[in-house]
Amino acid sequence: MKYQFSFRNISQKFTRPVITNHGIWEIRESVIIRLEDMTGKVSWGEIAPISWFGSETLEEALDFCHQLPKEITSEIIFEIIFKIPDKLPACQFGFESALENLQENHESLNYHHLNFSGLLPAGKAALNKWQNLWNQGYKTFKWKIGVHDINAELEILTLLIYNLPESAKLRLDANGGLDDNAAKLWLKQCDNFPNKIDFIEQPLPVDKFSEMLELSNYYNTKIALDESVATLQQLENCYKQGWRSIFVIKPGIVGSPSRLRKFCQQYQIDVVFSSVFETAIGRQAALKLAAELSSNNRAVGFGINHYFTQPQANWPQSLWNNL
Ligand SMILES: O=C(O)CCC(=O)C1=CC=C[C@@H](O)[C@@H]1C(=O)O
Numbered sequence: 001m002k003y004q005f006s007f008r009n010i011s012q013k014f015t016r017p018v019i020t021n022h023g024i025w026e027i028r029e030s031v032i033i034r035l036e037d038m039t040g041k042v043s044w045g046e047i048a049p050i051s052w053f054g055s056e057t058l059e060e061a062l063d064f065c066h067q068l069p070k071e072i073t074s075e076i077i078f079e080i081i082f083k084i085p086d087k088l089p090a091c092q093f094g095f096e097s098a099l100e101n102l103q104e105n106h107e108s109l110n111y112h113h114l115n116f117s118g119l120l121p122a123g124k125a126a127l128n129k130w131q132n133l134w135n136q137g138y139k140t141f142k143w144k145i146g147v148h149d150i151n152a153e154l155e156i157l158t159l160l161i162y163n164l165p166e167s168a169k170l171r172l173d174a175n176g177g178l179d180d181n182a183a184k185l186w187l188k189q190c191d192n193f194p195n196k197i198d199f200i201e202q203p204l205p206v207d208k209f210s211e212m213l214e215l216s217n218y219y220n221t222k223i224a225l226d227e228s229v230a231t232l233q234q235l236e237n238c239y240k241q242g243w244r245s246i247f248v249i250k251p252g253i254v255g256s257p258s259r260l261r262k263f264c265q266q267y268q269i270d271v272v273f274s275s276v277f278e279t280a281i282g283r284q285a286a287l288k289l290a291a292e293l294s295s296n297n298r299a300v301g302f303g304i305n306h307y308f309t310q311p312q313a314n315w316p317q318s319l320w321n322n323l
């Protein structure tokens with residue numbers, strides 16, 4: 001099968017910069033790819049790298065797209081998906097989801113049974129942001145920690161827990177920014193609120209796997225790996241090294257959807273699906289996987305209607321025309 005291939009770079013400004021232990025992220029850039037088959041059917045994919053999570057860089061993704069011919073075959077696409085798995089995971093996701101969309105009618109996608117988690121700004125700004133997300137229907141909130149002084153953040157946590165409605169849940173994401181003592185302080189504090197805290201995400205850096213495994217066996221508060229399991233190879237490695245607590249999966253950078261499906265169905269892991277702050281194109285493909293593979297009814301981190309200001313209506317054609 002042959003496809004007309006084209007691609008364009010897109011950048012979107014976050015409504016509010018995403019501030020994490022990795023730094024301040026103001027503009028989200030990604031690559032939109034377009035495949036048209038011989039019947040004229042068109043489908044879209046999105047390549048949305050996060051290089052500091054371990055995916056390829058945007059430049060590597062663009063270079064890869066530039067070296068592809070304007071007319072590509074399904075053999076070339078399968079080569080992308082299965083032959084270069086760990087170097088270009090965001091490209092794998094973009095191309096395979098575009099191909100899947102050509103082969104399936106994604107309108108049948110039903111993810112209305114999913115619960116969504118709203119992203120709170122780091123620091124004390126979270127205290128006056130949660131209310132309007134609650135009013136929009138979010139009952140789970142993710143708050144970035146490891147950004148400000150730990151004592152200040154622990155105080156804010158207490159205020160957040162005191163102010164949030166009874167049924168609201170909090171998940172804390174340190175982005176690997178804590179040391180062992182700080183992680184123990186957070187876990188000890190969270191153990192005091194067992195019905196409030198969903199989990200602490202990536203408390204320690206990626207190279208502290210055994211320390212996180214030990215913490216996960218000692219404290220009641222669950223720990224979720226994120227940066228440690230960013231790509232399929234890392235996911236498999238952490239599972240094989242004994243991780244059985246929560247795995248945060250970012251479909252946009254993990255790699256091939258079909259290989260992810262196979263892994264999750266084979267190992268029945270406890271997963272939380274998470275956005276890479278993609279556009280509606282990548283989000284639709286990611287939520288398709290979340291709808292199929294989510295476990296334990298965990299809220300998915302795709303609260304798109306508060307990441308970007310640009311309207312996402314009648315994408316992607318309108319987007320494509322304006323790029
Ligand atoms: O998972 C969510 O709730 C939203 C997505 C999210 O928090 C992230 C997406 C991409 C990079 C990070 O800044 C951050 C994360 O660490 O999970």
Ligand SMILES: [Mg+2]
Pocket residue numbers: 173175201202226227248
């Ligand atoms: Mg995270």
